[in-house]
Amino acid sequence: MKVTLLGAGAWGTAMAVQAARHLQSGDVCLWSRSPEQLEVIQRIGENAIYLPGVQLPQGLRLEGSLERAIERLSENDLLVIATPMSGLSETVAQVLRIAQHPLNIVWLCKGLEPSTTLLPHQVVDREDKLHSHGLQHAYGALSGPSFAQEVGNGMPCALTIASKSNALCDIVQGAFHHGNMRIYASDDLVGVELGGAIKNVLAIAAGIGDGLDLGLNARAAVLTRGLAEMMRLVKAAGGRPETCMGLTGVGDLILTATGDLSRNRRVGLALAAGKPLPEILGNLGHVAEGVLCASAVGNLATRLGVEMPITTMMSEVLSGKLSPQEALKKLMGRDPRVEV
Numbered sequence: 008m009k010v011t012l013l014g015a016g017a018w019g020t021a022m023a024v025q026a027a028r029h030l031q032s033g034d035v036c037l038w039s040r041s042p043e044q045l046e047v048i049q050r051i052g053e054n055a056i057y058l059p060g061v062q063l064p065q066g067l068r069l070e071g072s073l074e075r076a077i078e079r080l081s082e083n084d085l086l087v088i089a090t091p092m093s094g095l096s097e098t099v100a101q102v103l104r105i106a107q108h109p110l111n112i113v114w115l116c117k118g119l120e121p122s123t124t125l126l127p128h129q130v131v132d133r134e135d136k137l138h139s140h141g142l143q144h145a146y147g148a149l150s151g152p153s154f155a156q157e158v159g160n161g162m163p164c165a166l167t168i169a170s171k172s173n174a175l176c177d178i179v180q181g182a183f184h185h186g187n188m189r190i191y192a193s194d195d196l197v198g199v200e201l202g203g204a205i206k207n208v209l210a211i212a213a214g215i216g217d218g219l220d221l222g223l224n225a226r227a228a229v230l231t232r233g234l235a236e237m238m239r240l241v242k243a244a245g246g247r248p249e250t251c252m253g254l255t256g257v258g259d260l261i262l263t264a265t266g267d268l269s270r271n272r273r274v275g276l277a278l279a280a281g282k283p284l285p286e287i288l289g290n291l292g293h294v295a296e297g298v299l300c301a302s303a304v305g306n307l308a309t310r311l312g313v314e315m316p317i318t319t320m321m322s323e324v325l326s327g328k329l330s331p332q333e334a335l336k337k338l339m340g341r342d343p344r345v346e347v
């Protein structure tokens with residue numbers, strides 16, 4: 008089997024390394040839009056900017072031509088889009104324009120499209136209608152609790168592939184389920200993708216709480232009530248609330264909200280320390296998807312008539328309308344209610 012990954016950030020690189028650990032030399036290809044980045048990776052054998060300290064396997068092929076990266080794949084191979092959410096629509100459109108036969112396509116990004124509040128699979132659907140010129144591609148979202156650095160270092164990890172196509176789930180398992188990685192299958196795209204988007208916003212909230220020294224009780228309250236918000240929105244959007252109890256919901260929420268490797272949690276910690284958001288994002292050097300999708304999650308919730316107080320407060324903090332302290336006061340000042 009051949010695998011091509013598009014996007015050589017932290018996660019694309021780590022997943023390329025994971026696939027290359029057991030596939031044949033030359034079967035895994037990592038594409039980057041930046042020739043300068045590829046030249047450095049080639050020279051030092053490491054993606055030092057995005058995934059420092061992880062030696063890339065000799066057999067991992069680096070590619071600067073998008074056409075070559077796509078055209079090497081047959082109908083039984085796998086294409087992985089590893090860009091942030093902001094690059095998904097443009098990248099999938101390019102792929103569909105180049106494709107000469109049906110492809111198996113999965114994406115790794117977590118978030119919503121800010122201007123439309125569409126989930127990743129809905130963005131892909133839209134692009135498919137515009138650019139697939141009659142080819143029937145198979146699509147899916149691969150998500151779950153996974154810090155790139157740990158996967159790059161070969162540490163144990165479990166993920167979920169969500170797709171309507173069982174054949175695609177098998178292909179994804181064939182590419183990544185080996186060694187220290189397990190891949191579970193699901194058909195709940197809405198539940199899997201909304202969990203991945205919302206947990207990033209909640210990780211910012213948990214980071215703010217920890218940065219303000221609000222204590223472990225507060226952290227448990229944010230995670231539990233945040234999970235309730237996630238389940239409500241998933242249900243209203245047509246997904247299965249029980250998906251939120253799995254890897255891509257509570258699993259990823261625990262990881263991201265409590266693990267200091269999380270970029271989203273680190274944004275929250277820095278906001279609590281009073282740093283301005285542009286400075287925080289400038290220093291991060293990576294994407295923090297929760298910052299970009301908090302207001303889209305809030306807008307979707309409003310449209311579907313779902314109450315999401317923690318998410319809404321995060322959106323107000325991130326847009327500069329409220330300070331973290333003011334948001335806390337508002338949350339704690341809410342009227343008592345039944346726990347649902």
Ligand SMILES: NC(=O)C1=CN([C@@H]2O[C@H](COP(=O)(O)OP(=O)(O)OC[C@H]3O[C@@H](n4cnc5c(N)ncnc54)[C@H](O)[C@@H]3O)[C@@H](O)[C@H]2O)C=CC1
Binds near residue numbers: 013018091116153
């Ligand atoms: N880093 C992690 O541990 C994990 C990240 N993810 C998700 O994967 C996605 C990517 O995250 P990271 O790799 O960590 O981000 P990153 O910030 O480390 O790297 C992003 C990469 O994407 C490239 N890129 C951005 N826009 C692009 C476009 N339009 N076309 C081509 N390349 C483009 C950038 O040049 C950069 O190389 C995010 O949605 C993130 O939430 C999911 C699981 C784990």
Ligand SMILES: O=C(CO)COP(=O)(O)O
Binds near residue numbers: 210263295
């Ligand atoms: O999605 C992730 C872990 O599953 C990575 O989280 P951050 O983007 O917050 O680092």
